[in-house]
Amino acid sequence: MSIIEVRELSKQFKEVLAVDNVTFDVKKGEIFGLLGPNGAGKSTTIRMLTTLSRPTSGTAIVADHDILKEPSKVREKIGLVSEKTILYDRLTAFENLMFFAELNGMDKKNAKKRCMELLEMVDMLKWKDTMVGKFSTGMRQRINVIRALLHDPKIIFLDEPTLGLDPQTTRTIRELIKQINEEGRTVILTTHIMTEADILSDRIAIIDHGKIVALDTPKGLKRMLKQSDDEILDIEIPNMTSNLVTELEAFDCVQKVLSRSSEEIRIIMNCDNPVAFITDFLSKHSLNIRAIKTVEPTLEDVFIKLTGHEMRDQAVKKARFARRMMHQ
């Protein structure tokens, strides 16, 4: 059963088509990951689904309500944790929560009860009367997440919820996201971190240049590589030459070569007997092999396979620029 139905959603900013005719469904109760580099259109999609931004064309049904026709009904059903912290520095944690609880139509008594409950849940009860401005980033993010839960929404949107957090807090927040999901809430999560999407999501949509290039479970996505007989090898070559990458890529059976450092490459290929192939090639070029290992495909490899480029922001900008040139 779908709780969100996105239909041919597009958003055009001046010269950039940020979201390009996107259609997908989110099932009730799942954690749905939107994975892609910065600028791929994840946040724009979230902003449209949370009624903060109007689509150029297309629409979506969120919790049985059309985002264009009944935005306030949609707002009643959703909670948003955006990339920017939605808290006021000069209000205390409790005051912040009460403010948003009451804007969500809760009466004072219920609001207070709910705030206390949530503060307790994230272990922040003793900090409730401290101004949010004095909190560490991690504490602030905990309050920021429970702020979206005040009115007990069916759907929670989290836009890069672990951005800029230290590893420990990142883990706490990820635990919290799982807990939110276990309470029966549907979670829509955007991230540019592959492992985060992998760990948390039931299903992942990979988004690039405003288009969804793949949508499946993390396992399913990785299987896409395996089924196509692609082998991934990491090879350490101490005396690596600079043109090695291009030379290797010239082979038909080699899909992609990435230099991971000055002494290490990752190669994605479907050649017959890949290890023999690569050792032959390297010894012919009198290059040494310090280590060689086959790698289980990660979402990153899937991304590269699907889009033909690494998931780096720079790559996106270049591509975007090229697209703009094409349009002109």
Added chain:
Amino acid sequence: MKYALQIAFKDLKYFFRSRIAIFAFLIMPIFMMLMTGYIFPKMQSGANVKVAVYSLDSGFRKMMENKKTENFIFVDSEEELKQFLLDEKADVAMVIPEGFLSAMLKKQEIKVRLIPSPSNPQMAMAAAQGITASIGGSIGNMNDKFTLEMENPGGGEFNYYSFMAPGIMAMVAIMSVVNGLAAAITTEKERGTLDGILTTPIPRYSIVLGKTLAQGIRGILQAIIILLIAVFLFGATVQGSILLALFVLVLGIMSFIGVGIIITAGAPDQETSQMILTTLMFPMMFLSGVFFPVNQMPSFMQSISKFFPLTYAAEALRKVMVLGGTFQNISGDVIILLIFSVITFSLAVPLFGKLTTT
């Protein structure tokens, strides 16, 4: 030093990348120079000053009426005198004491009271010379025995500041509110907290109203502080009802706040919104008759001044505070301020929703 240059270069580059910022950057100095260049009055003469005269000396009145001096209007009581000032039928009021003529003829010293119009105290000073010349022309040389005494409409010694205080109050209240509003909306936009409010199911207009209310209260508090300083430190007086004065202030704030909302909801960041607002408020400050009387300006400047709500707020507030005007006296200004408020608000509320959901 090298780094200082690099920082400066970055700052300038950053600034000039914003099209709106460049626009404001160019427009502001041009605007301001034009404004300040044109508001100063042309050379004054007392020639066409309208003087309301209450003469206790009936002989003087008869004499002047026979001469048909056009700029003297005779009235029958001090109340009527005040009414003339309130209705702007006269620029200055004058009270001729009993026995004025005979004192003049005997060449005795005698004082004439002069009450300036609240919207234009400068005019009264200019008028003083004109009046002397005019009366002198009618009854011959007066050998300097005839002295004019300026006084406040509410009585007491003439105090220039009490004429200025109402206008300044209105100005500070409006400016602080609009600036505060700009900061309140753009900061929330930049920090992202506005998204939090926008994703709650409350109607958009309640955001606008809430912001307005908070800033309005701030503005009134500030206006009260200004009023207290004006009264206790500079000896300004409040002739009319203080509540009426506050009402006018609130109305003045309301009439301009819609403009502030439209600008800030549309501006990309705080710096830009501040700049646009300054560009708008600086001319308003000088054109609204707060510092320089509107009717001394060239006529096209006078026309521009009609588009600033501050002009009416300052005018009404002066009538209430300086002349003790009642609601009837300021009803015209109040209606215009209401129209301003209704129009700007009815534009601001839907625009706020539009501009914040891009």
